Amino acid sequence: MSEGEPRRSIATVCLSGTLEDKLAAAAVAGFDGVEIFENDLVASANSPVEIGEYCRDLGLSVDLYQPFRDFEAVPPAQLADNLRRAERKFDVMEQLGTDLVLVCSTVSPTAVDDDELAAEQLRALAERAAARGMRVAYEALAWGRFVNTYEHSWRIVRRADHPALGVCLDSFHVLSRDGDPALIRTIPGDKLFYLQLADAPRLDMDVLQWSRHHRLFPGQGSFDLTTFAANALEAGYAGPLSLEVFNDVFRQADPRPAAVDAMRSLRLLEEQLGYPVAEPAPQLSGYAFTEITADVEICPSLTRTLGDLGFAHTGDHHTKPVQRWTNGTTHVLVNTDVSGNGGPESGTAGCGAAIGALAVESADPPRSARRAEAMRSPILARERGPEEAGLASVAAPDGTNVFFCDSGAADGWSSDFRGAGAQPGAGLGITGIDHVSLTQPFDHFDEAALFYRSVLGLEPEEVAEYAAPFGMVRNRGMADAGGSVRIALNGTLVRRGEWAPVVRDPQHIAFACTDVLAAASALAESGAPVLRIPDNYYDDLDARFGLDAALLARLRAHSVLYDRDGHGEFLHVFTELFGDRVFFELVQRIGNYAGYGVGNAPVRMAAHRRNRMTANGR
Amino acid sequence: MSEGEPRRSIATVCLSGTLEDKLAAAAVAGFDGVEIFENDLVASANSPVEIGEYCRDLGLSVDLYQPFRDFEAVPPAQLADNLRRAERKFDVMEQLGTDLVLVCSTVSPTAVDDDELAAEQLRALAERAAARGMRVAYEALAWGRFVNTYEHSWRIVRRADHPALGVCLDSFHVLSRDGDPALIRTIPGDKLFYLQLADAPRLDMDVLQWSRHHRLFPGQGSFDLTTFAANALEAGYAGPLSLEVFNDVFRQADPRPAAVDAMRSLRLLEEQLGYPVAEPAPQLSGYAFTEITADVEICPSLTRTLGDLGFAHTGDHHTKPVQRWTNGTTHVLVNTDVSGNGGPESGTAGCGAAIGALAVESADPPRSARRAEAMRSPILARERGPEEAGLASVAAPDGTNVFFCDSGAADGWSSDFRGAGAQPGAGLGITGIDHVSLTQPFDHFDEAALFYRSVLGLEPEEVAEYAAPFGMVRNRGMADAGGSVRIALNGTLVRRGEWAPVVRDPQHIAFACTDVLAAASALAESGAPVLRIPDNYYDDLDARFGLDAALLARLRAHSVLYDRDGHGEFLHVFTELFGDRVFFELVQRIGNYAGYGVGNAPVRMAAHRRNRMTANGR
Structure with missing residues (x-):
């Protein structure tokens, strides 16, 4: 924790593994404290004393113990049992070394709707807690039987009027019910005992199922957590910003990257709250290059197709087996060193080729790198030769390298390349990279969106879902404010099993093109491997849009796909696959079409599968 | 299709793959027809004529083409375009060789709430259809903008009054809104053009998200499809029973077993409707035996522990490497031939041991086998030696063999075993097998429940979900009416990834025991590998239940777990793992406790992981 930054905490329930796995992951990610979830502790072979010591060794405070359920507004006999139960938990808290327990509003069928009784019993609990130097944070569950708004929980706490009793605010419970966070400012700061954040x-x-399965880290969902947290801070809340996220995917994913994702989400939120956690993201102005890593067997067909697309081989890296291919000002690097590039999931292992790196033009590359580091992105160490350009880069969650470039600088990335004699290629109307489409590893879809948002400042669009031939797919476009850098993230709704593994995790570069029909015609003449789209698609297009017959005939003849929305039209054409996952697309946006033609993706996927099966002789 | 049975159809949207994959799977599973989903056809490289021919070659009729959306109650200009669109689809239908199209009630923002107009325009559509020898089935989507009940769709069809216009009834759209299926009987049978079934x-x-992601095959969910379908049949519906199930898991699973699962669901429904599809399930009276397949490295510790549990080695199979172990009348077979037993997912490959077979006592084993075959279960071919018992068996979806036995018969399964000289073991109060717990492969959880329901006649209980250390788990108990055969199915909510692979897909046999505390004490004395449960669990138990101190001390001393529900109490103790997934449990039900102690499962899972990591020296 730096000065001027809030304390950061995370509930163990956010992460997968044993309690010990979770604590270690939280510490490595840089959290200051944890909320210990009872179930995690109960399953541990380490005693509460040992867990408390382990936390302190890791530099983590135990900020909260939770949950304590169904306490208040019960008949007297039940109260005695509940107080006995509480004393046992105070024992555990004492051993752990925490003084704060979370009490959730009751859902018990034996409780009664009586605020006076609830206040009286919570006061009795607070009295017991105070006697042991402890405090009670009372939280309104969104599905609480009688108390399900924070205003109601605060009325009861106010009525109980005990210094050891305050409220816990959980953004999910408030915002899932469209609660008004402005009223938080009416609660005295010293009665705000704890603040839990979930998107x-x-x-x-x-709401209970929503809460238990679908919470996300801040910035990954739809809630306005900035306003929520700002209200609590304005009210004088002085405790940690704590994450409490129940999510089916995070619960089974490696807790180490998940904890980093969590930390990144908090830092982005803090920035929005005005904390000086990172320098602002420099303005972007397009892609400097994209880099494809390819086996030497795949490289020839890949570069031949780049040639068909109007790219020329304009240089070779002076120390590495990397070719630069250029069409106008658009660059694609082809790297045949498949040993080190990208993470294991983005590597070419077994798939022939993969997109290994994206490079964006930044108005201030060093600042981009500092921001990425502040947003907890792994800075990639590079072996830099004496004459090599100092390229700053970080690893995205799927292992893709992201470079920050200033191509205009004298020591820009291009200075590492020695001319191969060729002038930049031209033709086919390629004007740049429209977008790069990356299928994310199942566990990292939401993490990836947050990464590109926090590191590059790209804004995520709505998630679109579609039925692909081998399962449901989701797609989320992201773009900078000027639309100069677009990334399309894709992922399956269900982690892929053994069935239909022919084309796994597709990735592609979509080049912006001024006239896709003309380009597709030229590609056909040059014998380029254009992906063949079946007639059925065009018959359906005719039925849906009633296109001009001549246009429809040209689309059909050249396997160009078509889409239309309220803002414009979209023409696009694909190549066949290089290896098992990489291909190219040419796209033409007419008017203000803002999408990615995802409605056509199932047709493309089926075509790539046929293409692959034919190529493999199946 | 046998005489007296209805025609059976399936929508291609139920299954994964290309259209060709889906059609082949439907045909192999024995369907008579299909509904062709437009998206599947559009992505196919085969023309509608070729697909139609392929269907006929496979013995499948094309019963329906769907969906045609947003047709009715629109302004005149829009109507002209919609009719043009329809004519293009009639072209496709003609080529496919089907005469029926599904029109869904409109969700278009340009449509108006005017039944008269809707009827008039649907009549115009029917007139066009009739001119080409086709018919239109109008369906009320549960989320239709104006028409969202079948009664309403029928009012419009009646008003349109055209012989080529009828209604399509979809059970999901009716039952998701708690519609009353009794009114179906007021619709003339010849106006019921199509019946779609989904649970x-x-x-x-x-409701739209529910429909698109969570439908199930009949018998796998909560809807009363028997009453629904019976009403349509009583009204005179004479078309196929057709499945239309949108499900995220089925959409990405191998379509071949999924189609068999679908067919099994229809046959079970038909039986409930009174069709003579199968002989009734014979009464069960407990487990004859369970069989564990174990590597020779695992076998010694496994059998030593069976000895600790009071089992004696009472025989050896006269031709196979199978040992019989017996405690009283409870038998466990240990098979060291790991080559052939069970399917690939139940095999011991890489996990040391697996439950290879369950054998139930049937009042009529041959009838059980005939029923299983009628329910489309794969009958297992057995190489039967001249002196071997004729054991009928089938394969469950996870590959587990299920045997039907009459242990009292002269040629019962035991006659294959030659005495090893030992008398049956005794002791530890083991009285039988309480249940067998099997973790299902991700794609087959719902299929497995339907398999045991339809083949053995076990009734499924509610699905329970719990948070385990490495992700959410669901548990579904199944039992015969007398509670003599219980199976607990387990599965993860998210298909497991690479993280935490230490204990995968656990399986265990739970023995019923008259006194688990005494048994656990005896096991400790014999040095049996009892799974050690941590103190934290007992401290929490104390807090939760306020148990008698002496009882708590005994539970703690012997690592016995405890649960309680409204009907009784449950004591249970586990062994360590044999290999990577198999273990034993002793359970004691006090009063009418009906559960499986799933609340304790996370504690058990964390303990097994520690146990495993210690054993592996990690």
Whole structure:
């Protein structure tokens, strides 16, 4: 924790593994404290004393113990049992070394709707807690039987009027019910005992199921957590910003990257709250280059196709087996050193080729790198030769390298390349990279969106879902404010099993093109491997849009796909696959079409599968 | 299709793959027809004529083409375009060789709430269809903008009054809204053009999302499809029973077993409707035996522990490397031939041991086998020696062999075993097998429940979900009416990834025991590998239940776990793992406790992981 920054905490329930796994991951990610979830402790072979010591060794405070359920507004006999139960938990807290327990509003069928009784019993609990130097944070569950708004929990706490009793605010419980966070400012800061932060996608479903399965880290969902947290801070809340996220995917994912994702989400939120956690993201102005890592077997067909696309081989890296291919000012690097580039999931292992790196033009590359580091992105160490350009780069969650470039600088990335004699290619109307599409590893979809948002300042669009031939797919476009850098993230709704593994985790570079029909015609003449789209698609297009017959005939003849939305039209054409996952696309946006043609993705996927099966002789 | 049985159809959207994959799977599973989903056809490289021919070659009729959306109640200009669109689809239908199209009630923002107009325009559509020898089935989507009940769709069809216009009834759209299926009987049978069947779990969520992601095959969810379908049949519906199930898991699973699962669901429904599809399930009276397949390295510790549990080695199979171990009348077979037993997912490959077979006592084993075959279960071919018992068996979805036995018969399964000289063991109060717990492969959880329900006649209980250390788990108990055969199915909510692979897909045999505390004490004395449960668990137990101190001390001393529900109490103790997934449990039900102690499962799972990591020296 730096000065001027808040304390950061995370509930163990956010992460997968044993309690010890979770604590270690939280510490490595830089959290200051944890909320210990009872179930995690109960399953541990380490005693509460040992866990408390382990936390302190890791530099973590135990900020909260939770949950304590169904305490208040019960008949007297039940109260005695509940107080006995509480004393046992105070024992555990004492051993852990924490003084704060979370009490959730009751859902018990034996409780009664009586605020006076609830206040009286919570006061009795607070009295017991105070006698042991402890405090009680009372939280309104969104599905609490009688108390399900924070205003109501505060009325009861105020009525109980005990210094050891305050409220816990959980953003999910408030915002899932469209609660007004402005009223938080009416609660005295010293009665705000704890602040739990969780985001979520806006779903129309039972709030308990929504809460238990679909919470997200801040910045990954639809909630306005900035306003929520700002209200608590303005009210004088002085405790940690703590994450409490129940999510089916995070619960089973490696806790180490998940904890980093969590930390990144908090830092982005803090920035929005005005804390000086990072320098602002420099303005972007497009892609400097993209780099494809390819086996030497795949490289020839890949570069031949780049040639078909109007790219020329304009240089070779002076120390590495990397070719530069250029069309106008658009660059694609082809790297045949498949040993080190990218993480294991982005590597070419077994798939022939992969997109190893994206490079964006930054107005201030060193600042971009400092921001990335502040946002907890792994800075990639580079062996830099004496004459090599100082390229700053970080690793995205899927292992893709992200470079920050200033191509205009004298020591820009291009200075590492020695001319191969060729002038930049031209033709086919390619004007740049429209977007790069990357299929994310199942566990990292939401993490990836947050990464590109926090590191590059790209804004995520709505998630679109579609039925692909081998399962449901989701797609989320991200773009900078000027639309100069676009990334399309893709992922499956269910982690892929053994069935239909032919084309796994597709990735592609989509080049912006001024006339896709003309380009597709030229590609056909040059014998380029254009992906063949079946007639059925065009018959359906005709039925749906009633296109001009001549246009439809040209689309059909050249396997160009078509889409239309309220803002414009979209023409696009694909190549076949290079290896098992990489291909190219040419796209033409007419008017203000803002999408990625995802409605056509199932057709493309089926075509790539046929293409692959034919190539493999199956 | 046998005489007296209905025609059976399936929508291609139920299955994963290309259209060709889906059609082949439907045909192999024995369907008579299909509904072709437009998206599947559009992505196919085969023309509608070729697909139609392929269907006929496979013995499948094309019963329906769907969906046609947003047709009715629109302004005149839009109507002209919609009719043009329809004519293009009639072209496709003609080529496919089907005469029926599904029109869904409109969700278009340009449509108006005017039944008269809707009827008039649907009549115009029907007139066009009739001119080409086709018919239109109008369906009320549960989320239709104006028409969202089948009664309403029928009012419009009646008003349109055209012989080529009828209604399509989809059970999901009716039952998700708690519609009353009794009114179906008021619709003339010849106006019921099509019947689509889908089950679903009862979920409190947006009905469109529920429909698109969570439908199930009949018998796998909570809907009363028997009454629904019976009403349509009583009304005179004479078309196929057709499945239309949108499910995220089925959409990405191998379509071949999924189609068999679908067919099994229909046959079970038909039986409930009174069709003579299968002989009734014979009464069960407990487990004859369970069989564990174990590597020779694992076998000694496994059998030594069976000895600790009071089992004696009472025989050896006269031709196979199978030992019989017996305690009283409870038998466990240990098979060291790991080559052939069970399917690939139940095999011991890489995990040391697996439960290879369950054998139940059937009042009529041949009838059980005939029923299993009628329910489309793969009958296992057995190489039967001249002196071997004729054991009928089938394969469960996870590859586990299920045997039907009559142990009292002269040629019962035991006659294959030659005495090893030992008398049956005794002691530890073991009275039988309480249940067998099997973790299902991710794609087959719902299929497994339907398999045991339809083949053995076990009734599924509610699905329970719990948070385990490495992700969410669901558990579904199944039992015969007398409670003599219980199976607990387990599965993860998210398909497991690479993280935490130490104990994968646990399986265990739970023996019923008259006194688990005494048994656990005896096991400790014999040095049996009892799974050590941490103190934290007992401290929490004390807090939760306020148990008698002496009882708590005994539970703690012997690592016995405890649960309580409204009907009784449950004591249970586990062994360590044999290999990577198999272990034993002793359970004692006090009063009418009906559960499986799933609340304790996370503690057990964490303990097994520690146990495993210690054993592996990690």
